[in-house]
Amino acid sequence: MQIELKKEKPWFLISASLAFAALIASAVFALTLRGVKEIDSREIEYSTVLRGDVQLTVDTYGQFAPAVEQVLTAPAQGKVLKIVSRAGIRVEKDTIIMVLENLELEQSLEKSKSDLEKQKANFKSFEFEQQSAMLDRLASIATIEANLERLRLDLSVDSELYQRGVTSKINLKKSELAAKQEQDRLNFENKKLKHFIEMQKFELQQREIALSQAEKSVKRLQDKISGMSITAGMSGAIQEINAALGETVSMGQSxxxxxxxxxxxxxxxxxxxxxxxxxxxxxxxISANGQTVDGEISRIENKVVNGHILVEATLNNKAEGKFRPSQSLTGKIIFTTQKDQLYVEQIPGVQPNTAAFVYVFDGTNTLQRKQVHFGERSSGNIVVLGGVNESAKLAVVDLSQYSEFETLKITE
Structure with a gap:
């Protein structure tokens, strides 16, 4: 009887074959990654790694704005009768921007003018009355002085006659009494005159105050109406117009x-x-329109809007007349200086404070792909922290399409 033994499959041979195939695939992939690619020399630009003091900067953008701004408000309630100037127009201090109308204000002015004229007429009348009263008092005093002079003369005559024994003593006493009474009358009238002058001065001051108030009231209304023709108040340009033709605005409204x-x-x-x-x-x-000026940071806002903060900078005197409000600009803020530092021209696609693969010229018409560690940006350059040495030449064009190749061979 013949017995057939069943042969087992050589599994170890199958496993070995698969491993060998994987090894071959890996080798092929590695060779592909580390292969050589030819590239035209005209596609390449280089930058040499240098050493020196590096000013680290923050790139920014923005626009110019007026250093001085002035809000114009309505001096009183009124209707926008005319808009003379528009936003963006250059203006001088006396340039009229818009004209407002307030009929009630104009009526109040006419009434105030009428009241002022009455005050002036009353003041003039008062002056004439006071002058007349003064003349009456002076005339009365003059009469008393004349009577006193006559009585003194009579007293002198009676005194002489009494000494001669021609007249009696009682007549002398009567003359003395009459002269004394007239003197007392004169003294009293002089006191009354002094009091009258003081009262006249006080009343005159009161009337002058009332007249001055009336004049100020007219002047105030005239200024308000004059102010209804709103002027720029400064040399510059109109930033905004906040009222429409025919709109009624309230006092103090921008x-x-x-x-x-x-x-x-x-x-x-x-x-x-x-x-x-x-x-x-x-x-x-600061750079704009092909011109560059220096500045100094004056204000930093803490509020974050769309991932940014607002920073304001004053400009040096060389900026005068070169730029205009709202003009776009770019800027580089210098925040520190690093001494004796490696740096290279900014390479497309390389971000600050990262490690990136770049192509480095090896001096034999080939570029080798190397990992380089970069630091902060610096005015068109970027700091080199490691991966290459000073004087190394790095390709500064975008070669990302060749990133699968470790070596690029340069051809003419």
Whole structure:
């Protein structure tokens, strides 16, 4: 009887074959990643790693704004009769922006003018009355003085006659009494005159005060009506017009805003995550319209809006006349200086404080892919913390399409 033994499958051979295939695939993948790719030299730009003092900066953007702004308000309730100037127009101090109308105010002015004229007429009449009363009192005193002089003459005659024995003593006494009574009368009239002058002065002051108040009332209403023609109040440009033609505005309501046109500040938007690097008094370089000026940070807002904080900077005198309000700008805020530091020109796609793979020229017409550690940005450059040495040449163009190759061969 023949017995057939069943052969078992060589599983160890199958496993070995699979492992060998995986090894081959890995090798092929590795060779592919580390393969060589040819690249035209005209596609490449280099930057050399340098060493020196580096000013670290925060890149920002924003716009110019007036350093001085003035809100114009309605001096009284009124209807917008005319809008003479529009937003954006350059103005001088006396430029009329809009005209308001208030009929009740004009009626009040006419009544005040009428009251003032009455006050003036009454004041003039009072002056004439007082002058007349003064003349009457002076005339009365003059009469008394004349009588007193006559009585003194009579007393002198009677005294001489009495000494001669021609007249009696009683007649002499009568003459003395008459002269004394007239003197007392004169003294009393002089006191009355002095009191009258004081009373006249006091009443005159009261009437002058009333007249002055009436004049001020007219002047105040005239100023209000004159103020209904609202002027810019300063040289600059109109920032806003806040009232429409025909609209009724209340007293004190804002109708326009004017800002300086030459004296400007820079309003910068800084990412909130870099806010801790910014301090008042810090230096900033402002660029716009192909021109650059220096500035100094004057104010930092704590409020975060859309991931940014607002920073304001004053500009040096060289900025006068070069820029205009609302003009866009870019800026670099200098927050510190690092001594004896490696740096290179900013490479596309490389972020600050990260590690990135870049291509480094090895001096033999090839570029090697290396990992480089970068620090803060610095005015178009970026700090190099490690991965390459001083004088290394890095490609500063976007070569991300070749990232699967470890080596790029440069061809002419």
């Amino acid at each position: 109708v326009a805003k004017v800002g300086s046109n030459e004296d400007l500040i820079a309003q910068l938007k800084v990412p909130s995550y870099e806010a801790d690097k910014i301090t008042p008094g810090g230096r900033v370089t």
